[in-house]
Amino acid sequence: MKSSMSKIDEIGRREFIANAAKTCLGVGLMPMAGSYIHNSVNALIPGARPAKARYVIYLNMAGAMSHLDTFGPKPDCPDIQGPTKAIKTSADGVILSENLPRTAQHMHNSAVIRTCVSSQGAHEQASYLMHTSYLKRGTISHPTFGSWVAKLSGQINRTIPMNVRIGGGGNLGAGFLESKYGPLPIGNPKAGLANSKKAEYLDDQQFGNRIAMAQNMNSTFTGRFPQKKVRAYTDLYKDAVKLMKSKDLQAFDITKEPEQMHALYGDSNFGQGCLLARRLIENQVRYVEVTRGGWDTHDDNFNRVSENCADMDQALSALLMDLEIRGLLKETLVVLTSEFGRTPNINPRDGRDHWPFCFTAFMAGGAVKGGTVFGESDNTGRNVAQGKSVSPADLNATIAYALGLPLNDVQYSPSGRPFTVAHKGEPLFEVLA
Amino acid sequence: MVWFRAGILFVLAGFCLVAWAQETFRKFTTTTGQAFTGRVLSYEGRTFYFQGKDGKLYPVPYDRLSTPDKSYLIKLVQEKKLPKGKPQTAKPPVQNGKKDDTSSQTGSDNAEKLKPPPPPKPQFRPGSFFSYIPVPLGQDPAEALAHSSTDSTPQEVGETSADAGGMPGPDEPIDFEKHLMPMIEESCLDCHGAPYVKNGRTIPPKAGLRLDSHEWIIKGNLDGAIVSPGSLDESTLYQVITLDPDDPEIMPPKGEPWDDEQISVLERWILEGAKPRPDAPSLATKSKPVESKTEPDSSVSRLDVIGKKVRPASRPQLEAAMKSGALVSPLSEKHSLVRVEFSSAAYQTTDSDLSLFSNLKNNISHLDLSKTKISDQALGTVQGYRNLVWLSLRNTQIGDRGLESLAKMEELTYINLVGTKVTDKGLESLSLIKSLEEVYLWNSKVSEKGVENLRNTLPEVKIIF
Numbered sequence: 001m002k003s004s005m006s007k008i009d010e011i012g013r014r015e016f017i018a019n020a021a022k023t024c025l026g027v028g029l030m031p032m033a034g035s036y037i038h039n040s041v042n043a044l045i046p047g048a049r050p051a052k053a054r055y056v057i058y059l060n061m062a063g064a065m066s067h068l069d070t071f072g073p074k075p076d077c078p079d080i081q082g083p084t085k086a087i088k089t090s091a092d093g094v095i096l097s098e099n100l101p102r103t104a105q106h107m108h109n110s111a112v113i114r115t116c117v118s119s120q121g122a123h124e125q126a127s128y129l130m131h132t133s134y135l136k137r138g139t140i141s142h143p144t145f146g147s148w149v150a151k152l153s154g155q156i157n158r159t160i161p162m163n164v165r166i167g168g169g170g171n172l173g174a175g176f177l178e179s180k181y182g183p184l185p186i187g188n189p190k191a192g193l194a195n196s197k198k199a200e201y202l203d204d205q206q207f208g209n210r211i212a213m214a215q216n217m218n219s220t221f222t223g224r225f226p227q228k229k230v231r232a233y234t235d236l237y238k239d240a241v242k243l244m245k246s247k248d249l250q251a252f253d254i255t256k257e258p259e260q261m262h263a264l265y266g267d268s269n270f271g272q273g274c275l276l277a278r279r280l281i282e283n284q285v286r287y288v289e290v291t292r293g294g295w296d297t298h299d300d301n302f303n304r305v306s307e308n309c310a311d312m313d314q315a316l317s318a319l320l321m322d323l324e325i326r327g328l329l330k331e332t333l334v335v336l337t338s339e340f341g342r343t344p345n346i347n348p349r350d351g352r353d354h355w356p357f358c359f360t361a362f363m364a365g366g367a368v369k370g371g372t373v374f375g376e377s378d379n380t381g382r383n384v385a386q387g388k389s390v391s392p393a394d395l396n397a398t399i400a401y402a403l404g405l406p407l408n409d410v411q412y413s414p415s416g417r418p419f420t421v422a423h424k425g426e427p428l429f430e431v432l433a
Numbered sequence: 434m435v436w437f438r439a440g441i442l443f444v445l446a447g448f449c450l451v452a453w454a455q456e457t458f459r460k461f462t463t464t465t466g467q468a469f470t471g472r473v474l475s476y477e478g479r480t481f482y483f484q485g486k487d488g489k490l491y492p493v494p495y496d497r498l499s500t501p502d503k504s505y506l507i508k509l510v511q512e513k514k515l516p517k518g519k520p521q522t523a524k525p526p527v528q529n530g531k532k533d534d535t536s537s538q539t540g541s542d543n544a545e546k547l548k549p550p551p552p553p554k555p556q557f558r559p560g561s562f563f564s565y566i567p568v569p570l571g572q573d574p575a576e577a578l579a580h581s582s583t584d585s586t587p588q589e590v591g592e593t594s595a596d597a598g599g600m601p602g603p604d605e606p607i608d609f610e611k612h613l614m615p616m617i618e619e620s621c622l623d624c625h626g627a628p629y630v631k632n633g634r635t636i637p638p639k640a641g642l643r644l645d646s647h648e649w650i651i652k653g654n655l656d657g658a659i660v661s662p663g664s665l666d667e668s669t670l671y672q673v674i675t676l677d678p679d680d681p682e683i684m685p686p687k688g689e690p691w692d693d694e695q696i697s698v699l700e701r702w703i704l705e706g707a708k709p710r711p712d713a714p715s716l717a718t719k720s721k722p723v724e725s726k727t728e729p730d731s732s733v734s735r736l737d738v739i740g741k742k743v744r745p746a747s748r749p750q751l752e753a754a755m756k757s758g759a760l761v762s763p764l765s766e767k768h769s770l771v772r773v774e775f776s777s778a779a780y781q782t783t784d785s786d787l788s789l790f791s792n793l794k795n796n797i798s799h800l801d802l803s804k805t806k807i808s809d810q811a812l813g814t815v816q817g818y819r820n821l822v823w824l825s826l827r828n829t830q831i832g833d834r835g836l837e838s839l840a841k842m843e844e845l846t847y848i849n850l851v852g853t854k855v856t857d858k859g860l861e862s863l864s865l866i867k868s869l870e871e872v873y874l875w876n877s878k879v880s881e882k883g884v885e886n887l888r889n890t891l892p893e894v895k896i897i898f
Contacts, residue, residue, distance in 0.1 A: 044762035050736050051764070156760060158777035247780055284776045325897055327827065327849040327873030404765055 044154040047404025052367035052433065053333040054156075055281045056149060056399060058289040059274070059316065060130075060169050061338035063123065063296035064359075066352050068344060069305045071360035072114045073097040074381045080344035083302055091371030099309035102317035103362075108371050109320065109329070110364035111431040115375030117389040118340045118356040123296070124170075126339035126356060131172050133393040133423035140413055143175035143182075145396050146287035148421040150181040152405045156284040159246040164280055166273040169291030176413040183289065186252070189269065189276040193252040198244055211241065251283035252276070265318040268311035274319045281323070281332055295338060299349035320364055330366035333402055337361035337395065344381040358384050361395055367402035369433045393425030401427035456509065458486065462499045473506060475516045478618045481506060482520050490520065517615070562641060562655060563628050567648035606711035607702040609647055616695050617644050620685045647709040662707040666741055666769060671696075671703055736770060736798060739820050739844060745769035746796045754793050757786040764798065770820065774801035784811040794818045803827035803849070809835030820844055827873075828852040833859035840865040849873045857883025864890040872896045 068074060068081060073095060075086040086095040089107035096104050096112075103110075120126035125136050132142035143151070150162040151174075165183035174182030186193060198207060214237070222230055243249060250256055254276050265271035270292040277288040292312060297304045316336060323329035341359025342352035358377045375387025400407055400421050407427070410418045455472065461483070462468045471483040471491065479495040495503065509515045558564070568574045607613060625644040628637045642659065643649035650670070653659040661667035676683040678690045685691075691699075705711075746769065754761045758778030764770050771793060775782045782805035790797060797818045802811070803825045812835035815821065822844050826835075832854040839845070840862045846869060850859075856878045863872060864887055872894055874884065884898045 044760055046763045046766045046768065049765045050768060156774060156776045248777070284774075325873070325875040326851050327825070327847075327871070327875075327897065330847065330871065 044156065045152060047153065048406040049404050051153075051402070051404030053331055053365055053399075053402045054153075055285070055328075055332045056146070056287045056403065057274075057277045057281060057319065057332060057334045058146070058287070059312075059334065059336040060127075060289055060291040061295050061312070061336065062127065062169055062291050062293045063338070064126075064340050064342060064354060065295045065308075065338040066297060066301060066305050067114075067338075067341040067358075067360040068352070068381055069097050069099060069302065070309060071096060071100070071112050071362050072341075072377065072381070074344075074377075074379070077379055077381065080346070080381050082346055084305075094371060094373055097309075099306050100313045102313050103320075106317055106320045106364060109324070109368070110362060110370060111368045111372035111374065113361045113363070113374045113390050113395070113428065113431060114358075114377060115384045115387050115390050116337065116341075116359045116361050116392075116395065117384065118359075118392055121340060121354045121356045123339060127170055128172065130337070130339045130392045130395075131170070132175070133396045133421075133425060134419070140415075140417070141173075141175045142419065143177045144172045145399070145421075146183050146289060147174040147177050147181040148400070149287045149403060149405065151177050151411070152409060152421060153286060153403060156286065157248060159243055159248045160251060160280075160283060160285060162286040164277075164285055164287070165289045165291070166276055167269060167291040168293070169289060176419075177411065183287075186276070189254060189272040192254065192276075193249065196244060196249060196252070211237070248283050251279050251285070254279060261322075264322070266311050266314040268315065271311055271315035271318070274315040275322075278319060278322050278328075281328060282326070297342065297351050298347070298353055299351035301342070301346070301351045323365075329364075333363065333365040333367050333399060335361065335363050335395075335399060358382065361390070363398075363431060367432055369431055372431050374428060374430050387430075390428060391425060393423040394428060395425070397422035397425030398428045398431065401429075402432055456514070459505075461493075461502045463497050464499055465497075473509065473515065474520045475518060476506070476510065477518050478615065478622075492519075563637065563643075567652040607698060607705055608711050609702060609709050612698050613702050614647075616691070616698065617650075620688065620691065624685075651707065660703060660707045663704060664741065665700060665703055666745065667767060668703050668707075671699055674699065736764060736768075736822065739798065739822070740764070740768050740770045743769045743795050743820060746771055746793055750792050754789050757789040758782060759786070761793070769796060770798035771796045772799035772801070772823075773797055774799075775805050776801070779804040780806070782806060784808055784814070787811055787814045790814075790818075795820055797821055798844075799823040801825045802829060805829055807831070809838075812836070812838040815839070816841065823847045825849040826853055830854060832856070833862070835859075836862040839863075842866050842868070844868055846870040850877050852876045854878055856880075857886070860884070860887045863887060869894050874898045 069084045073084060073086040074081050075095070085098040087098050087101060087104055088094075089096055089104035091107040091110075094107050094112070096107065118126050118129060120129050120135070128134075128136040128142075131144045133145065134142040144163075146163040146165070155162045161180075161184040163181060163183045164186060166186045166189050168185075168187065171185075172183075173179065184193075202210075215234075218234070222234060254262075254272060257275060257279070261275060262272070265275040270290065273290040273292075277290050280288050292308070294304070294308055316334075320329065320334060323332055323334070338359070340354060340356035343355045345352075347353060358381065375390070376385055377383060378385040397407055405421055407421060407425075410420055412418055456474075458470055458472045460468055460470050469483075469485065469491075471485045474482045474484050474490070476482065476495075480492050481495060481498075483491045483493055485491055495506070498506070506515075621644045624639040625642050626638060627643060627645050628635055630636070638644075640654055640656075642654040643652075650660060651658065653669075659668065659670040665671050673682060673684040674691050675696055683690060745767070746763070751761050751763075751771070754773070757775075758781065759773050759775045761771050761773050764772060773790065773793075775786075782802075784807050787807070794817050798820055800815065800818065800821060800823070804827070807829055809830075809832055812831065815824070816838040819842075821842060824839075824845060824847065827849045828851065830853070831850070833856055836855060836859040839848075845866055848863070848866075848869065848871070851873050852875075854877070855874070857880055860874075860879060860883045863869065869891060870893075872887070872891075875897060879898065881898075884896060888894075888896055
């Protein structure tokens, strides 16, 4: 509860608008959603190799999930393991903690990387590194991985954004890339895309008149300053209207889902976020990040982790099952990780502190070699013992490789500095099919 | 005395050429009206080698000769009276005597003028693309550098000229120097030869591309390699030569395009690994691991295998297909297979939109028709996409009748029938598709029993119900 990361609940309206204002050409008006879709390219950008996965659902366990009590249990070492037991999974020889009974049933479609290593041990910096593959610097704002995906792969569905972030999780955006590639923030998955519907008291005629009038009033200005930013501003309105009238807007509305679906994912914010993520993937949104906070368990670790796991496990397993029955898991990569892990030593308050030296990441989906465990920590769970260390850049490079993105494609910041999608990380071929 | 010795040498030189019937001396004229007397010994590419009265050897470009001379030479070549390649035996008189100076002044003044200027030794500034000597893969750099420093072209051609230029037998491996190089020399080297200095300026080969030796062909130019051993689709050299004759990009840009026989030599050479010599072991071992590396991931390499069989779709073709509102994109850069998806336009898409893909039907490997308004008849069109691997009909009105058309698909591995009207009867058609690996049937009208039957007929297939 000490860190700001644990307070990631619904974004307030003002905050939402401020967020959008930052990322949208410096304007903070209602139709912010439009800026994410305007000026869409006419063709997809073919990747460097045929893509095994086309969509990513990135489940961000903000606050740093205890890897020992979830995906990397150490049952032979009771001193560090505490009361948490390990269970068998659907994949031979792979064990998970007892907190994840349902996810264990999907292990044959999934892979666990047990040697993730981050160089940062503070939430904000580590989260930045995890999301961008670069260290946080005062001189530049790097694009999030989702923005890279959007930039390098292109938009499939022309009427809704390519990159969506559900449930908070920081305010990182497109960085130096164009703002349209940045994540569209959705605070409360149940509310859907806020303020995107046409007001009920307006009929089509009136609405059209108002838009035409606004355009009329702007025409002198746009005529006098035919600049890119001015045009972009007009586009923003145009695309907001397009989205408003689009049938695809329903993708954001999880109330259209039947009752049993809601129940399957669980009533938690994270569960409903995953349900929304699945709806968005169904409508060909490229990259959806769903954040679940509350993992910063400096005290009372075991009770809090098992409580958190209850809805995380339910939502994750529901998501994997739901994607599978719809035939979407084949093309979707589901990744679950946090910015770092937690100490093997249990502190006097029955908690675990920050541990970036060896933690876990979970991957599932079409591009993943099912039932794989990569690497192992030493007996005390402290350091990497088997397999190479997997840095955030390596993890992102693995995802990028599965998506067929060109890992060596250089994008330049406005000051001319070169950047690549995963900061020269090396894909971990061992977990990819 | 001097004349006498020259005469003996001439006779000696004459004896060395007995392998081919000797042509008689005759007068040749050039397009510029100059004339000389000599006899033709052999030819190589578009250069004919003449022997003057003085016994010296004169290479003369074919194009500079007058029309009657040209037809005379063509006749000789067609009757196979002329050997190919530079005559080796005619050299001695040239190198021998100081008196050559005197003889040439009197005897062959004209012929002297026709001689092309000796190839200048170009000097390139350090760091220039051309100043690097290419070293082939798998060869010791020291050895390769020693080899190429002896300004290769004339000698190499001389060595192999005895049997150069013939067409290879059907089961004979292609010998680069013997079979391919003569053709390249004839068609390409005017523009893509070694750079030379003219009027104090360096004239580089066009597009910075040299084709005058195996190393240079493999090196390609600054845009990358032009030959990818084993793959025609990725070999730009093959692609530009096999373009449509009307295409502005075709190579060679002037003159006749390569005929089928010539193309087949190039094709075989690339497929055999683009080696400098037929049995060069170094390159053969290099190319093998690449092939085996793609084997483990079965689905992708399968796409690659299919992709290699298909001609890549051109940009206008893709753009024409996009008029339907669909996104049509190659699976990756340079891949000839394409993915077609109606995502934003799905709600307006009907059967007639599929007609726009008739030009692409062999290129389509992934087809996403989910949420469209297509009917069973559309699958009759889809049936013609014989390289279709992945088909999504999720949430459409497709029923059993439509699936009947798919029974003959040969490459289809993934079919998504979630939310369709398909019943157990449709599953019978599915059971005929032997290539299937994954079938998604959730939310359709099939029954437990129908799925059970399908599982029995296709036990290897993943069926999600």
